[in-house]
Every structure is written in structure tokens, then in C-alpha cells.
Amino acid sequence: MINPVLLIAIPLLFAFLSVMFKKADKGFLILGILFNLISAFFLKETEVIIGGWKPPFGINLVADQYSIFGLIILNIVFAFSVVSSLPSVKKYSTLLLVSLASLNGMLLTGDLFNLFVFLEIASISAYIMSTMTKKYKGTFNYIILGALGSNLYLLGIIFLYSTVGTLNMSDMASKLHLVNNNVLLLSITFIFAGFAVEAKLIPFNGWVKGVYGNANDLNGGIFASAYATAAIMVFGRLFTNVFTLDGTLKTILLAVTVSTFIFGEIAAFSQKNIRSTLAFSSVGQAGLIATLFLTGITGGAMMQVANNAFAKLVMFTIAGAMYVYTGTDNVEKLQGLFKKHKLIGFGFSIAALSLVGLPIFYGFYVKIFALTNLFKINSYWLPAFILFSSLIEGIYYIRMLVKLWNPGEEGKESKDEYTTKLSLENTFAYAVLAVIIGLFIIYISVNPEFITQGISNYLSNIPGGM
């Protein structure tokens, strides 16, 4: 039994130590990541009080099934993306440790202001991480939008705090009915808008293409899997447990999330570069998951979080590696790359197909689960939108995979001479990553209960969780 606060304290301690002992910083990084990975599996449901002040007066950490589920996925994808691209870490190991601590903190905390603090740390480390590829314009966009988002979130909790005078999440949830409707509308809009920046919802996702589209093998995986998981899980926590929505406001926010996944998929369809396709596909996925959270299908949303995290981890790491080692990520120029690197192609393809939701893969199971539940609550528009966007998603991913596996013109026999001259060096780590995650996705496709078990535990005791 491990105290959940250690998941935040130990990486942070290692981060401070790695500033002192500059030479051993990579060792500290590996140690911190290993510690978090192992202890995430040993977490039990608890509520941790910090400083001995009982909530709502002090800060508490909530480790229920929901956050434990998020923590396990987060720490796995973080560890994999760092270990598989160790050469790209360079001077950034302190930063990675701090961001690991803050992402864990975001998932664990049970206090609205504490969440803001961790959000701030996580986003500042994300700004710095996005400068790895030296495309500063994207970073600048991200800083402006991210600062706007955190400020809106802070403003939202300021309104709520000055009205009912509490910051603890469960206390807030119980006092929410006391708040005047107009003030509540204002603060929920602001909190939603603030989190929409990190969760990549329209119209606050202008930064995504600049940052995700320029990612390298290390930060691509971390942004698209670890950060995306943390942001969307916290979004789910806030809008399913703390701020329960109904009426017009819910319709408006649903319209925002639905338009996010439709426009995200359409934008991804029209991209030529792999990383920008994946960036817009991430936007689409975020919209889909947020929609599921808002409609109350928490289980489906959590399964899609897992699916998205593992799939995007492989795809973004490989796409970033393509850019790092070949200098381009244009699909036309990389034709037939997977013919040379079959193992990498294997993992990438499985991830893509699972993300699309083709039968026999895990994504199919998730989408069927989500759709049947949507039909159960008598919703017919949402399934239509989801199916439509899945169709678009399927078209562009399969088109990309065909190009990458099979060079040459469409409709003609392909020959090896069309295959790209470029190739990936350092393939071993990526191949291992691709194979492990690919096999894992196949395993959970055959055996979906492996992930669903934790979720059903969570769903059975929602009221006690907070």
C-alpha cells in the first residue's frame, strides 16, 4: 500500500535533486518514472489528507477507481514514451520529472485551487517541452492560449469561491445548488472554457497544430498520450462529479464538443503530413471523449481514453521519429517506409485501426459500448455524428496506412523502386515500443474485460468516490 502523495512528491524531489547533481539527471529521471510506474499499480482506494487539516479546510487527494485508472494509464504511457526515446531527452530530464509530478497531481487532487496549481505547472512544462523542435511560433500561440485558459479557469473558481466560500471539490459539489443560477452559468462557462484549452476543444484549440504538428519523438508521445489523458480525465472529473449540468447549458456545451470532433476529423482528413493528421485526429478524439463524459457515459469515455492514449503513444512516437531521422513527415515522401520497418509498421497499423474502431480491435468494442449506451438514453443525433466521424477517420487512416505500407500510384501494381530512400535509424527502441503496445492492444481487443474491470468497479461506487 503506497501513499498516493508519493506519486507527486518523489518525482518532484528527484527533479530538485537533478538540478543539484546535473550529471546524474537521466538516472533520476529513470528512477522517478520507474517509481511512479510501479506504485501506480499498488494504489488502493483512499483519501489522503495533506498537512493533517481535514477537508474542506485543508487539501486532500482523492484516489478512487477513477483516478487510479487514469494514473495507471498516464504512468504507463509516460514511461514508455520517455524510455523509447531516451536519446531525445538531452537537457530536459528535470522538466520531464516536474511534468510527471504535476500530471499525477492533476489526476489526484480533490481541491479546485490545487488543480489550478498543478495545471499551471503542467502547462508551463508543456510550453518548454514544445520548444524542443525550435518552432517557437507554435509555442507562442500555446503560451497565449494556455495563459488565457488558466486565467479563465481561475476566474471561474474565484466566482464560485466568493459565492459559497469553499474550494474542496466534493464540498463544492454539495453546495452548488446554493449558488445563484446566473453566477453558476458564468463560472461554469469560464471553467469549461479554461479546460477546453488543455482538452483541445473548439474554439480554444488553435495551438494544437503548431505544437502537435511540430512534435518530435519524445514530446509527441507525451503530449498526445500523457497530457491528453490527464487533461481529459480531469475534464471528466469536473463535469461528471463536481459540476453536473442540465438544460440549455448542457446543450450548448454538447454542441461545442460535438462540433469539435466533427471539425477535428474533417481537418485531419485534409492534412498531408502525418503529424498534423494525428494532431487533428487528437482534437477529434478529445471531442468524442468530452461528449461521452457530458452525456454521462463515463465508462465509454474512460475506455476511449485508454484506447486513445495507447494508440496515440505509438503513432506519435513513430511519427516524431520519422521527422527526427528523415527530416520530413509528408506521407508522399515516406511511401513504403513500413515495408522496410515491418515491426514498427505492425504497431502503428494496429494502433491506427484500433483508433478508427474497426471490428476485432479494441476501439470497435469501445464504440459499440458507447453507441448502445447512447441509444439507451434515447439519443439518435449523437450516434449518427459519431458514426459519420468514424467513417472520415477510417478513410484517412487507411489511406495513410496504404501509402506507408505500399508505395506507388493508386490502381497500379506497386514496385520497390517507389519506396522511399529514407529510413529510420535507432529503430530498435521504437520497434520494441510498437510491438509491445501493438500486442497489448490486440490483447485487450480479445480480452476487453482487462481494462473494463476497473471501470465497472468505479461505476458501481460513484457516489462514494469523492
Added chain:
Amino acid sequence: MKRVIAVLLVGVLGFFIYSNLYSTGNGNLFPKFGEAKLSERVSNKFIKKSVNGNESEVIYNQTKDAESGSANMVTSIVVNYRSFDTLGEVTVLFVSALGVGLLLSGKSRMKFKTPPNFILRSAVRVIAGIILITGVYIFIHGHLTPGGGFPGGSMIASAVLLFYISDDEFKTKVKAFKFLEGTAGSLYLIFGLLGLSLGGYFLYNFLPTGVVGNLFSAGIVPIIYIFVGLKVGSELSNLISDFLSEEGK
């Protein structure tokens, strides 16, 4: 055209905020200045130091072992009741300074176009020491008087900035500052972990507290504030030296 749209957007947002915030209706409204009902709030217990159920009045220089023991109410909230947030804020500054270091750090020191004159140089000699001592005083007495680690640390850094301005050759030993920064940060966390092992709670105030108003009265609060002050001071000094450095020729 863009500007017109921007102005319109801000106007609409302002109207949205104003109309919703100052509306009337059922339920708790956004309180006007000075009209908040304190008794319904969490902060009421912070002010009376009665989180653990002790309802007796706190009297300066008499009460013993008032929950956190610090006479400064803000400090007792920031470093005792919500110490975890402060740890986070320290980390925010740490990460920002780290980012500046990663992006801007150069080898040689930037030279100003006009060399500093004699008056500035000798004045800084006099003033800097006073500023340094005041900074240290402020973070050591953070639990008694308004102030604390953040303002005290910034004062120390302002003395370093004065050294930079007044002396063309001055350059901080970045390595020493990094070491100090790391030590202070790790010690904050180690004290937190000590609390976890000794008292059962992370960042638990495990040292004895004395009479409110005495220097040694708030357990680990002043110790933490010293770490915060040293950390903020060294971080801001590092920031200054990063901003004033350029790539060597």
C-alpha cells in the same frame, strides 16, 4: 477590421460577466465588497484557528499552541493549511526559471553600452547589504509580520540585480545558485516527507509550536519559509543572470 471585432468581443464578454455577476435572483449571489457572510465560509475557521474544533479565542503573546502558531494569518493559510499549494507555486517558479535557463542561458555576460558610473557603484555597495539583510529578515519573520518567502526572496534577487547593474564584470556563480535552489527545494519536500513519516500526513507540522507572536512559535512554518525564501532568491538571481547572458563569441 480585426480590431473592431476584438473590441466587440471584449464588449460582449464584459456584458456577459457584468449581467450575470450582478443579477438578482434565488440562491447565493456574488457578494458585494464587504458584505460576504464569513460564517458560511471555510476561511472563517482559518481566521479563528478552529479547524480542529478548538473554539477559544486566540490572543497575541498569550495563547499557546494555537493550531499553526503563526501570528500572520496569511502565512498560516499559505504555509500551514494550504502548504501543498505553496509547494506547487514554488515549483511553478522553478519550472519557469528552468525554461528561461534552457532557452536563454549563454556563456558570457552581456555588456551594457554605457559603463556604470562611480556614484552608482559606491551607492550599491552601501544599499545592497541593507537590502539583503531586510530580505532575510522578511522571510525569517514571515509568520509574525506581513511578508514571507516570496517577497524576501525577491528582495535578495533585487540586490543581485543591483550588483549586475553597477558592475560590468559581475557574474553570479550559477552553479552555486543552482545547488542552493535544488537544496532548498529538496529540503521542503524532505520536511514534507518527514511529516508523513512522523505525523502520518504529508507536510504535517511535526515540530512543537509555542506562544503566538514569538519567533520560535510556528513549528515548521518559519523553516519552510526560509527554504522558500532561499529558493525564490536563488531562482530569481538565476533568471537575472540568464537574461543578462549572451552566447560567447
